[in-house]
Every structure is written in C-alpha cells, then in structure tokens.
Amino acid sequence: MWRAFFCAIGIVLIIIGIECLLIDSALLAAGVLDDPSANMAQQAGSLFSAPTQQTADRVFKPSESFPWSLLAGGSIVLLYSISLRQNG
DSSP, rough: HHHHHHHHHHHHHHHHHHHHHHHHHHEOOSSSOHHHHHHHHHHOOOOOOOOOOOOOOEEEEESSSSSHHHHHHHHHHHHHHHHOOOOO
C-alpha cells in the first residue's frame, strides 16, 4: 500500500512539474463556488447581464526553478517507491 501511495505522489509531482514548464502564468479564479445564493441571483438575471459580484483573481507565475524542483522531487519519490520491497 505504501508503494502505491508514494508512486502516486511521485507521478503527481512529475505531472505538475511538466505543466509548470509549459505555462507562463495561471489565473486562479476565486469566489466561484463560495456563495451559492449569489450564484442563484446571478443566474436569475438576463442572459447578457454583467456579473454583479467582483471576484478577486490571483495570478500564479512559477519561478524558473519551480518546475525543475517538482520534477526532481517527483523523480526521487518515484525511485523511492520502486525501491521499496514488496510484502507478501
């Protein structure tokens, strides 16, 4: 069970590292699912009405070393999971 857990963590870190290599920045939208009553009121308006609620969006810009750190860490965790002995 530990082998599968560490293997999954390593694969996820490698995938996130590759994604961070491919993007320049990511826009993280906030407040989409925070208040369901506000979403219902917004949906009650017309089709072309402007949104009534301003959301604070965040921009994530990974540094140059961030994706390489994730790739290296994921590779190390993946190699560790392979080196674990199987019980059974």
